[in-house]
Amino acid sequence: MKVLVAVKRVVDYNVKVRVKADGTGVETANVKMSMNPFDEIGVEEAVRLKEAGKATEVIAVSLGPTQCQETIRTALAMGADRGIHVQTDVELQPLAVAKLLKAVVDKEQPQICILGKQAIDDDANQTGQMLAALAGWPQATFASKLVINDDGSANVTREVDGGLETVTVKMPFVLTTDLRLNEPRYASLPNIMKAKKKPIDTLTPEQLGVDAAPRLKTLKVAEPAKRQAGIKVKSVAELVDKLRNEAKVI
Amino acid sequence: MPAYEAPLRDIRFVLNEVLRIDTFSNLPGFADATPDVVDAILEEAAKFCSGELQPLNQSGDEEGCHFDDGKVTTPKGFKEAYAKFAEAGWIGLPCDPAYGGQGLPKVINFAVEEMVCSANLSFGMYPGLSNGAYNALHLHGTEEQKKLYLPKLVSGQWSGTMCLTEPQCGTDLGLIKTRAEPQADGSYRITGTKIFISAGEHDLTENIVHLVLARLPDAPAGIRGISLFVCPKFLPDAAGKVGERNKLACGAIEKKMGIKASATCVMNFDGAQAWLVGQKHKGMSAMFTMMNFARLAVGIQGLGVAEAAYQGAVTYAKERLQMRSLGGVKAPDKPADPIIVHPDVRRMLLTQRSITEACRALAYWAGMELDIAAHHPEAERRQAADDLVALLTPIVKAYLTDHGSLAANLGVQVFGGHGFIRDWGMEQLIRDARITQIYEGTNGIQALDLVGRKLSVGTGRLLRRFFHPVTAYLETAAAKPALAEFALPTIKAMAKLQQATAWLAQAGLKDPEEAGAAAHDYLRLFALVALGYMWCRMAEVALSKQESEERAFYQAKLAGARFFMAKVIPETNLLFTTMTSGKNAMMAVPDDYF
Numbered sequence: 092m093k094v095l096v097a098v099k100r101v102v103d104y105n106v107k108v109r110v111k112a113d114g115t116g117v118e119t120a121n122v123k124m125s126m127n128p129f130d131e132i133g134v135e136e137a138v139r140l141k142e143a144g145k146a147t148e149v150i151a152v153s154l155g156p157t158q159c160q161e162t163i164r165t166a167l168a169m170g171a172d173r174g175i176h177v178q179t180d181v182e183l184q185p186l187a188v189a190k191l192l193k194a195v196v197d198k199e200q201p202q203i204c205i206l207g208k209q210a211i212d213d214d215a216n217q218t219g220q221m222l223a224a225l226a227g228w229p230q231a232t233f234a235s236k237l238v239i240n241d242d243g244s245a246n247v248t249r250e251v252d253g254g255l256e257t258v259t260v261k262m263p264f265v266l267t268t269d270l271r272l273n274e275p276r277y278a279s280l281p282n283i284m285k286a287k288k289k290p291i292d293t294l295t296p297e298q299l300g301v302d303a304a305p306r307l308k309t310l311k312v313a314e315p316a317k318r319q320a321g322i323k324v325k326s327v328a329e330l331v332d333k334l335r336n337e338a339k340v341i
Numbered sequence: 342m343p344a345y346e347a348p349l350r351d352i353r354f355v356l357n358e359v360l361r362i363d364t365f366s367n368l369p370g371f372a373d374a375t376p377d378v379v380d381a382i383l384e385e386a387a388k389f390c391s392g393e394l395q396p397l398n399q400s401g402d403e404e405g406c407h408f409d410d411g412k413v414t415t416p417k418g419f420k421e422a423y424a425k426f427a428e429a430g431w432i433g434l435p436c437d438p439a440y441g442g443q444g445l446p447k448v449i450n451f452a453v454e455e456m457v458c459s460a461n462l463s464f465g466m467y468p469g470l471s472n473g474a475y476n477a478l479h480l481h482g483t484e485e486q487k488k489l490y491l492p493k494l495v496s497g498q499w500s501g502t503m504c505l506t507e508p509q510c511g512t513d514l515g516l517i518k519t520r521a522e523p524q525a526d527g528s529y530r531i532t533g534t535k536i537f538i539s540a541g542e543h544d545l546t547e548n549i550v551h552l553v554l555a556r557l558p559d560a561p562a563g564i565r566g567i568s569l570f571v572c573p574k575f576l577p578d579a580a581g582k583v584g585e586r587n588k589l590a591c592g593a594i595e596k597k598m599g600i601k602a603s604a605t606c607v608m609n610f611d612g613a614q615a616w617l618v619g620q621k622h623k624g625m626s627a628m629f630t631m632m633n634f635a636r637l638a639v640g641i642q643g644l645g646v647a648e649a650a651y652q653g654a655v656t657y658a659k660e661r662l663q664m665r666s667l668g669g670v671k672a673p674d675k676p677a678d679p680i681i682v683h684p685d686v687r688r689m690l691l692t693q694r695s696i697t698e699a700c701r702a703l704a705y706w707a708g709m710e711l712d713i714a715a716h717h718p719e720a721e722r723r724q725a726a727d728d729l730v731a732l733l734t735p736i737v738k739a740y741l742t743d744h745g746s747l748a749a750n751l752g753v754q755v756f757g758g759h760g761f762i763r764d765w766g767m768e769q770l771i772r773d774a775r776i777t778q779i780y781e782g783t784n785g786i787q788a789l790d791l792v793g794r795k796l797s798v799g800t801g802r803l804l805r806r807f808f809h810p811v812t813a814y815l816e817t818a819a820a821k822p823a824l825a826e827f828a829l830p831t832i833k834a835m836a837k838l839q840q841a842t843a844w845l846a847q848a849g850l851k852d853p854e855e856a857g858a859a860a861h862d863y864l865r866l867f868a869l870v871a872l873g874y875m876w877c878r879m880a881e882v883a884l885s886k887q888e889s890e891e892r893a894f895y896q897a898k899l900a901g902a903r904f905f906m907a908k909v910i911p912e913t914n915l916l917f918t919t920m921t922s923g924k925n926a927m928m929a930v931p932d933d934y935f
Contacts, residue, residue, distance in 0.1 A: 105346075121891055125384075164381060277392075278385045280430035280443055287378050 092262075094137040094146045095201035096171065097192055098130040098153045100162040101212040114311050117212075126162050128275075129207025131169075132268040135275040136237060137205055138170035145239050148172050150199060154191055156180050160291055167286035168278035174291035175199075179303055185213075187296075187303040189221035194299035196226055201263065203245075208233050208267040219267035229260040235271040343653025343766055345395045347387030347456045350894065353380065355702045358882045359875075360709050362448060368716040370444045379449060382434075386453045389429065390460035393422045398461040399766050401602030402773075406543070408594045413542040413604045423467060423545040427497025432468045436475060440491035447715075448708035451641055455701070458645025459652075462773045463602035465645075467500055469638055470540045474501020474552050477631040478571065481619035486571060489581055490550055499573075500546045503635070504535040504553040504608060505628065511537075512786055514554065514625065515564035519610065521555040521617075529617060531555050531572055531610040534592075537780075541606030542574075542591035548583050549574040551608070552631075553615060554624050561622065569624035572615035589613040599772030632781065633734050637707060639781045640737035643745030644700050646774040650745075650752030651693040653767055658686050658755055680755075688908070689751040695905040697748060698898075699872035700741045702879060707733045725806055732795050732803040733871070735787035740868035742777035743784060749774045788860035791867065792845060793853075804842065811835065811874050818877050827880045830906040831873035834913040838870045844921050858924035866916040873910045876902040 102108055103123040111118050126134075140146035151166035153159040154177040163174035177191050196204055204226075209216035223230035231237075231247035235255065238246045249256045250269045278286075296303040324330045334341045356362050357376055365371045397418045404416040415423075426432070435450040436442025457465040475494045478486055493499035510516035519533025531553055535541075542549065551572045560566030575583040592607040619627040658681040662672070666682035680686045707730055714726035749770035753760030760767040778784045795803050815835060818828035841863055849856030883898035 121894075161377070161381075164377070168381060168385070277389050277425065277429050278381075279428065280382065280385075280434055282430075283381050283385060284373060284378065284443055286381070287373070287375075 092140075092146050092203070093148045093150060093199060093201040094140055095150050095152060095192075095196060095199055095204045096130070096133045096137045096166065097188075097204070097206045097218070098134065098151050098162050098166050099127040099207070099210045099212075100124050100153060100155060100159045101127045101210055104128055104211055110312050110314050114313060116309065116312050124158065124161075126165050127207050127210045127212075129209060129211070129268050129270070130166075131207075131275040132270070132272050133205040133207055133266075134166045134169050134171060135273045136266075136268060137203075138276075139273065140203075140237075140239070141170065141172075146203075150175060150201065152177070152192065152195055154179065154183055154188055163291055164286050165278065167289045167291075168283045169276060170282060171289075173289055176291055176293045177296065177299065178293050179296050181303055182305050183303060184305050184307055185215045185217035186221055186306060187301070188218050189225055190301045191296060191299060191303060192218070192222050193225040194301050195294075196222070198299075203262065203264060203266055204228075205266045205268065208269055219265050223265040226263075226265070228264050230265040230267070231258055231260045232265075232267040233269040234266050235269050237266065237272070343649065343656060345391055345460050345649055345652060347383070347390060347459070348648060349383055349387055351698060351701065352383060352452050352455070354879070354882070354894075354898070355705050356448065356452065359702055359878050360448070360705060362446065362709060365446075365709070365713070367718070368446070368712060370446050370712070370716070373444075374446055374449060382445075382449060383452060383456075385429075386431065386456055389426070389431070390456040393425060394457060394464050395460040397422055397464065397602070399769065401461065401463055402599075402769050403763075405601040406594055406604040408591070411542070411590045411592075412544070413591055413594055413606065414544050415604065416602045419464065419602060420545055422464065423497070426464075426468065432471060432497040433495040435472075436495045437479060437491070440479075440487065441495045446709070446712045448705050448712055451637075451705055451708035454638060454641045455645045455648070455704075458642045459649040460645075461602075462642060462646060463600045465642070466600060466603035467540050467543070467545055468497065469635075470503065471497065471499075471501040472638070473503050473631050473635050474550050476634050477503075477552050477569065477627060478550075478618065480630050481569065481627040482571070486616065486618065489577060489579065490571065490573075493548070493581060494550065498546060499548040499550055500540055500543070501550045502538055502541050502552065502608075503628070503631070504538050504541070504551050504572075506537045507534060508536055512783065514567065515562075517554055517556055517567055519553065519555040521557050521568060521570055521615065522612075523557070524614075527616075529555075529557075529570060529615045530612045531570060531589075531615045532612055533610050535608040535610070537595070538606045538608045539603055539780075541604065541608045542594075543604045547575070548577065551589070552618065552628075553610065554628060555615075557621060564625055566622055567624040567628075568621050569618045569627045570615035571618050572610065572613050576614060587613045597776075599769070599775055633731070634711075636734050636738040636781050636787070637704070637711070637730075639777050640700075640704055640739075640741035642777045643742035643774065644697065644704055646745040646770050646777070647693060647697040647700065647741075647748035650748040650767070650770050651690065651697055653765070653770070654693065654752040654755035655681075655690055657759075657765075658690060686755060689755050691901070691904040692909070693748040693751050695876075695901040696744050696872065696909060698879070698901055699875045699905060700744055702875035703733070703868075703871055704737050704741060706875070707737050728798075728803045728806040731798070732791075732807055735782075735790040735795065736864060736868045736871060738781065739778075739784035739787035739864055740872075742774070743865075745774040745777055746771065784864075785861065788864040789857060791864050792849065792856045792860045796842070796845070801846075807871070808835075808839070811870075815874070815877065818881065821881075823884050824877065824881055827873075827877045827902050827906055830910050831870065831877055834866075834870045834873050834910050837913045837917045838866055841866055841917050841920055848923070852924070854928055855924050858927055859920045862916045862920035866913050866920065869910055869913050869916070873905065876905050 103125040109118045137149040149171040151171040152175045153163050206219040233250045234247045235250045236248035244261050401416040407414040433442035435447050438444040471494050521529040553570045553572050576585045588611045592609045595605040661680045662677040666678045671678040671682045710726040710730050717723045753767045756767050815832050818824045880902040883895040886895045
């Protein structure tokens with residue numbers, strides 16, 4: 092059984108994101124980039140499936156500029172077997188990513204495609220769902236537990252607003268990861284060294300027959316408004332009054 | 342505890358841009374160390390240090406190690422962190438692939454060690470000692486010994502120690518009393534007491550490999566009668582499976598000022614079975630080959646603490662609001678300005694940082710020369726590198742650890758009262774750093790090593806390995822207008838160093854006490870010249886990249902170089918004056934004065 096994991100290169104979660112002066116996006120020049128944390132969880136889950144003898148091969152896919160290969164190498168160092176890099180410098184939006192992944196899925200025929208539930212840069216939370224729809228596959232999103240059954244299905248526990256929901260999905264399916272699915276490992280030094288020798292295939296959207304052009308136009312990106320200083324109230328009555336009449340929350 | 346973020350950009354700057362490790366890709370191990378792989382290694386090491394080791398630093402200090410009836414338990418979390426560290430293969434980074442290591446350059450290992458030491462100095466002791474034992478066995482062990490012990494030390498399944506010190510001898514190992522009795526089967530029985538044995542006993546590994554200095558029955562007196570033995574806690578069979586407990590035990594652990602999570606043990610050997618490593622009576626020279634590595638590694642510890650102290654201090658200085666700037670209000674919307682506006686706070690921060698950055702470059706340079714000494718195809722180049730490392734080792738050990746203590750002290754000073762209380766973790770850095778100036782040969786001994794041993798080798802051959810290329814570099818640099826700003830003060834300091842060396846050669850030859858009295862000042866003078874040289878090289882790179890996207894980064898390098906040239910390197914004048922004032926201020930004082 093092949094497992095395909097999508098990994099996105101994003102601004103590192105430790106970096107304080109700044110908006111570009113011209114308001115066209117966030118500053119990414121000379122900013123530390125790393126793998127989307129939800130995708131790290133995806134790689135970890137795939138590698139665990141392989142270690143448990145459930146998966147035979149783990150393929151890491153990343154889409155975007157040349158530097159995405161570094162992100163693929165990170166996945167390879169964690170234990171993925173090979174990588175696929177779909178190279179493009181155009182801005183990729185969820186629909187284009189889903190279409191490109193669909194083309195890779197058609198080519199590779201994995202039984203499970205794992206994605207992070209969202210990327211920490213755009214927080215779109217759309218790609219996995221779109222991919223499932225395009226592929227006509229079942230989807231199990233926000234997974235906090237995955238159990239592969241012997242009959243070619245899987246039980247997935249999902250984190251939903253009301254608590255935990257367990258669904259059964261038939262392979263092939265799309266899984267999107269939530270934070271509690273696992274704790275990603277540190278890549279070991281021998282695996283970092285081995286990762287260099289693992290193959291990464293490079294493709295282009297044209298080769299996959301996909302038009303990756305953006306459908307949405309970004310009008311403006313702005314920093315959140317600065318928080319105003321608070322005030323001290325003299326009494327509970329004044330507080331209630333302000334909450335009711337100024338903040339209008341009660 | 343101050344948060345630690347590995348200075349990866351600074352580390353890469355030294356490795357890739359200043360030392361250009363990529364130009365050594367013809368050496369074994371370097372071919373794999375392409376910049377992208379080095380990046381991946383450093384990033385993962387950084388993640389491990391910040392994520393696993395640093396969170397245990399303060400708790401490990403508060404809790405310390407526990408001793409109960411011969412058993413030592415490390416603080417909460419250490420066992421798990423060690424298991425992960427070993428599992429991830431970090432211990433084997435520089436080790437021989439024949440024994441499961443990665444065979445990567447030592448200079449890369451220096452960078453990883455720096456991060457470990459910044460994050461958790463106590464933790465670093467355990468793998469550090471294993472590395473020492475590995476080096477001694479790798480260089481001097483028999484094939485059988487190597488096959489048995491090295492794979493386990495490399496994987497971290499077993500750990501190592503260096504058992505040198507005894508109650509009556511620390512610096513003067515000629516006084517060692519521990520005995521080794523030959524047995525019919527070719528092994529030996531060791532009896533004696535060793536003290537201050539780091540990682541002598543603990544709960545991290547299934548076995549502990551002690552390297553012990555002891556005296557054979559027919560040994561000549563003094564330093565030439567010491568032999569080196571390997572003495573495992575549990576006796577392994579030929580396949581490396583641990584068996585019977587050897588006759589040795591931990592008698593106590595020390596209560597210490599710092600590195601409290603590192604177990605410092607009294608080790609009692611009571612007829613423990615051991616095997617000779619290397620030749621009879623040649624134990625000191627065998628030990629010294631590993632001690633030279635260890636001394637550089639201790640220098641790296643000083644560097645690691647200095648970096649951690651700077652990071653803590655600079656974060657606080659940007660946040661702490663006190664008083665207004667002397668040059669006019671800087672933060673009108675706040676009740677006071679952040680203390681980083683004050684000249685004295687900047688003096689402290691820049692003293693920490695400008696020296697730390699140059700120390701990093703110096704230590705990594707020594708690390709790279711170690712690799713060249715071990716692997717370069719040309720014998721002449723190997724010898725030159727070996728000479729340079731021999732010369733630089735006492736300087737790196739002593740100066741970097743002195744700087745670690747200084748930087749930790751400045752860190753507390755920047756914090757004011759909050760540095761003195763324990764919550765912020767700044768005072769721990771002072772306590773942890775303090776030992777680095779003492780062990781592996783006190784810094785006084787390092788200075789004597791430099792003036793007594795290193796200067797006299799081959800009538801100044803080691804010195805020429807530094808003086809000739811550095812002088813040539815500085816002369817060329819001084820001719821470049823933009824670089825002259827940094828090269829000229831360094832040339833002045835270099836002139837002082839050469840004068841000092843001539844003075845020392847003359848005065849020291851006549852009277853060894855003069856050399857001893859001058860040693861401390863001379864080592865510091867030498868170190869400052871070496872750091873000035875490193876700053877020139879860093880500035881040269883920074884000047885060539887002023888048009889780059891990372892202009893701010895390179896500008897910062899020039900700022901560091903300027904501070905160093907203006908405020909640090911002039912100390913060479915003072916050192917020259919005090920040094921050449923001679924021994925009398927100390928030695929003419931009658932004994933009953935004290």
